[in-house]
Amino acid sequence: MLKRLFWFLVGLAAGLVIASKAQAYVRSHTPRMAREFVLGPDQDNVTLRTLGSLIEDFQQYRTEKETEMNASYAEKFGRR
Incomplete structure (x- = not known):
């Protein structure tokens, strides 16, 4: 381990x-223009922006999946 x-x-x-x-x-x-095209104008924070986007995507997927699971649970065991 x-x-x-x-x-x-x-x-x-x-x-x-x-x-x-x-x-x-x-x-x-x-060249500067090529870097700005690929990395965006704020080149000092590319890593933080990428990480922020990944976290945001994860949170969005998590909430969608949670909603789907709650609906499935409610349909199966809940309100009749």
Whole structure:
């Protein structure tokens, strides 16, 4: 179990380092207009915007699924 956790954390750290190096490379080797087209005008907060969008999508899916499950439960066991 500890080996798996160790290798998971090593992979996570390596992924973060590679992602940050790739982002720095893209920033230094592409023209400003191309970067703004791909990453948007607020290039300093791309990671935070992406993470925020992922959390928002997850919350939306969670509420939809919860509503669906509640309706199914109510239909099966609830109001008659």
